[in-house]
Amino acid sequence: MAQGGLRNSTDNRHKLSAKFTIDDRKVDPAFSRKQKIAEHRKSLPIASVEKRLADEVRNNDTLIIVGETGSGKTTQLPQFLFNAGFCRDGKTIGITQPRRVAAVTVAKRVAEECGVELGQRVGYSIRFEDVTSGSTRIKYMTDGLLLREALLDPYLSRYSVIIVDEAHERTVHTDVLLGLLKNVQKARSKSFNDCLNIEKKKENNGTLSDKDNGIFLKQCQGRKFPPLKLIIMSASLDARGFSEYFGGARAVHIQGRQFPVDIFYTHHAEPDYVDATLVTILQIHLEERPGDILVFLTGQEEIESVERLVKERLQQLPEGSRKLLTAPIFSALPSEKQMRVFAAAPAGFRKVILATNIAETSVTIPGIRYVIDPGFVKARSYDPVKGMESLIIVPTSKAQALQRSGRAGREGPGKCFRLYPESEFEKLEDSTKPEIKRCNLANVILQLKALGVNDILGFDFMEKPSRASIVKSLEQLFLLGALTDECKLSDPVGHQMAQLPLDPIYSRALILASQFNCLEEMLITVAMLSVESIFYAPREKLEEARTAMKCFSCPEGDHLTLVNVYRASNEFLEKRTVGLSKEKNEKILRKWCKENFINSRSLRHARDVHSQIRGNVEQMGLRLASCGDDMLQFCRCLAASFFLNAALKQPEGTYRALASGQVVHIHPSSVLFQAKPECIVFNELVQTNHKYIRNITKIDYLCLWVGLIDFRFTLGEKRIEN
DNA sequence: GAGCACTGC
Numbered sequence: 001m002a003q004g005g006l007r008n009s010t011d012n013r014h015k016l017s018a019k020f021t022i023d024d025r026k027v028d029p030a031f032s033r034k035q036k037i038a039e040h041r042k043s044l045p046i047a048s049v050e051k052r053l054a055d056e057v058r059n060n061d062t063l064i065i066v067g068e069t070g071s072g073k074t075t076q077l078p079q080f081l082f083n084a085g086f087c088r089d090g091k092t093i094g095i096t097q098p099r100r101v102a103a104v105t106v107a108k109r110v111a112e113e114c115g116v117e118l119g120q121r122v123g124y125s126i127r128f129e130d131v132t133s134g135s136t137r138i139k140y141m142t143d144g145l146l147l148r149e150a151l152l153d154p155y156l157s158r159y160s161v162i163i164v165d166e167a168h169e170r171t172v173h174t175d176v177l178l179g180l181l182k183n184v185q186k187a188r189s190k191s192f193n194d195c196l197n198i199e200k201k202k203e204n205n206g207t208l209s210d211k212d213n214g215i216f217l218k219q220c221q222g223r224k225f226p227p228l229k230l231i232i233m234s235a236s237l238d239a240r241g242f243s244e245y246f247g248g249a250r251a252v253h254i255q256g257r258q259f260p261v262d263i264f265y266t267h268h269a270e271p272d273y274v275d276a277t278l279v280t281i282l283q284i285h286l287e288e289r290p291g292d293i294l295v296f297l298t299g300q301e302e303i304e305s306v307e308r309l310v311k312e313r314l315q316q317l318p319e320g321s322r323k324l325l326t327a328p329i330f331s332a333l334p335s336e337k338q339m340r341v342f343a344a345a346p347a348g349f350r351k352v353i354l355a356t357n358i359a360e361t362s363v364t365i366p367g368i369r370y371v372i373d374p375g376f377v378k379a380r381s382y383d384p385v386k387g388m389e390s391l392i393i394v395p396t397s398k399a400q401a402l403q404r405s406g407r408a409g410r411e412g413p414g415k416c417f418r419l420y421p422e423s424e425f426e427k428l429e430d431s432t433k434p435e436i437k438r439c440n441l442a443n444v445i446l447q448l449k450a451l452g453v454n455d456i457l458g459f460d461f462m463e464k465p466s467r468a469s470i471v472k473s474l475e476q477l478f479l480l481g482a483l484t485d486e487c488k489l490s491d492p493v494g495h496q497m498a499q500l501p502l503d504p505i506y507s508r509a510l511i512l513a514s515q516f517n518c519l520e521e522m523l524i525t526v527a528m529l530s531v532e533s534i535f536y537a538p539r540e541k542l543e544e545a546r547t548a549m550k551c552f553s554c555p556e557g558d559h560l561t562l563v564n565v566y567r568a569s570n571e572f573l574e575k576r577t578v579g580l581s582k583e584k585n586e587k588i589l590r591k592w593c594k595e596n597f598i599n600s601r602s603l604r605h606a607r608d609v610h611s612q613i614r615g616n617v618e619q620m621g622l623r624l625a626s627c628g629d630d631m632l633q634f635c636r637c638l639a640a641s642f643f644l645n646a647a648l649k650q651p652e653g654t655y656r657a658l659a660s661g662q663v664v665h666i667h668p669s670s671v672l673f674q675a676k677p678e679c680i681v682f683n684e685l686v687q688t689n690h691k692y693i694r695n696i697t698k699i700d701y702l703c704l705w706v707g708l709i710d711f712r713f714t715l716g717e718k719r720i721e722n
Numbered sequence: 723g724a725g726c727a728c729t730g731c
Contacts, residue, residue: 098728098729099727099728099729100728100729125731126729126730127729127730127731128730130731142728142729142730143729144728144729144730145729145730145731147729147730148730148731149731151731152731169728171727171728171729172728172729173728173729173730298726299725299726300724300725300726301724301725330725330726330727331725331726331727331728332725356726356727357726357727358726358727358728360727361727361728362727362728377726377727378726378727379726379727380726380727391725391726393726435728443730447730499731500730501729501730501731502730530730532725533725537724609730612730612731616731665723667723667724667725668723668724669723669724669725673723686725688724688725689723689724690723690724692724692725694725
């Protein structure tokens, strides 16, 4: 099997692959591809420790693996465990990823390496897409999806091993999952030991006490669960936190394969990092050897302004030095435009990619040799007292700076220019604050309650959110009717809300809408509110975009405007695409979106969410009716669901949010930006330059009270039932 | 007068 011996060093890898490239011409391409894959697998740093790793997993119920970039841990470890017999008895190895793309691409790669069809032995499962079957033994999935699975199968009984990958990113889902897995692991070992004891007793004297029987039935339901093996994989060098959390679990380190990256710092702090960025881009372009540049900026506005400035400065250079192309990338950019960053620059040209932190982890761009890191990031934080989120620009952490510089060493040696002095680097936080400590917890709490965790304040989080934050979210859930006076999930409202993959306030709106006879409209509304920016207005076509938006705009506000967009897209599809293939359909819809300045990725996502949620509410038996032209009915329902987000106009034209008393401004993207009605409900409050409220609908002041009374009535009803 | 990045049976 190991022909030519196992070689790990980078040099050998290059020699081997070069040799096989030449041989390709003579042999069957499929065969040579197989050979190449086999050689690649053997060359990975992790390959030489296959047996050791399998032993470690066999001997430790929990294992922390620190694997540097390029170690091959994500693709190889599940295969090693499969080969070592961890899937006997039809059990599955589950690997979670924070992002959908990663789950899909890794699963495809591993299926190919195993030489099996995707969805058979190797598969993936993400929202809207399940490519697994009864024979799937290696299953890649998003961490959010595994959390949802736990609602149905609290012991996660089909899994023998669960691998939590990219745990260092510390997303909310990862953190909740870690706490949950810790409990599942405990419960499964207990059930296993109890079963063993009971079986021993049976063998010895054939009698069982009632207590034993109770445990046997309750915990094992007639079968014993084998202990759950847990593997936490992280790319951060510090495994201590994970190890301590899992009771001093063993940690192993796997070397990576990265090319060296030289780090440069400035001598002094830069007063204007945008200007410093500009100077550095041009300096690299004029003085360094060929290779593309990746620049990390904080947001769309900054990216667009740097792009403009680069173009201006280039005009001042001699003609021969102007061969520099800019390519922006950020999440809200339509996919067609995002694709431009992946296209190679024409011969003689250098490409400079201006990116948000989307390029830190989510997308990998080939050809990068230089990274410019001004050292800032736009981050979300949450103030539980004000109930307000904010998006503010803050310095990166050390780990983030490291991740960014690593982007220059994917294909060869690179350089990273940090636009701050080395002394400043030392002052940075080691790692970014986990998301769970800076977001609204209503959703997390609802999920935990549904999983049977009643004492949220006592839940064993790796890093516990503040008491204030937990209490605020409990209060919000109570006000929405999801929790009873005893802080238990209410029946049926709380259980229904937990079942819906939506923000609790949206779930509540859907349940109310079935009583207001406008569930059809509310379904569309929450689907559209659940996705990122439906409208896309590039700076250079702002006027055109505004005109396009007017066609959909509804005087009542943004919610019904979104409904109009959704319905218009539906009508368009029904008229134009009868009998066309799915691909043609997609294409023609993308064209329609472009003409109407709508982000087709967002609309597509909203359509997926809509069809999923419609299935959910139908299953719950909610009444799917339309209010037709009776806008008042819809607005009353909005008022009743979003009463926590009501605001009143003040004499100066600003608004006061009723729940928190804060002064807020209508976001300029709202159709009501100029109309300024007296009484409104809003979808979200986010502080950027101002405290902005987004997605707003005008309501009658009376509606708000009627809504509140309706709400109290239903709450009262619920109490009586309880 | 303006939108970091992810995710959900």
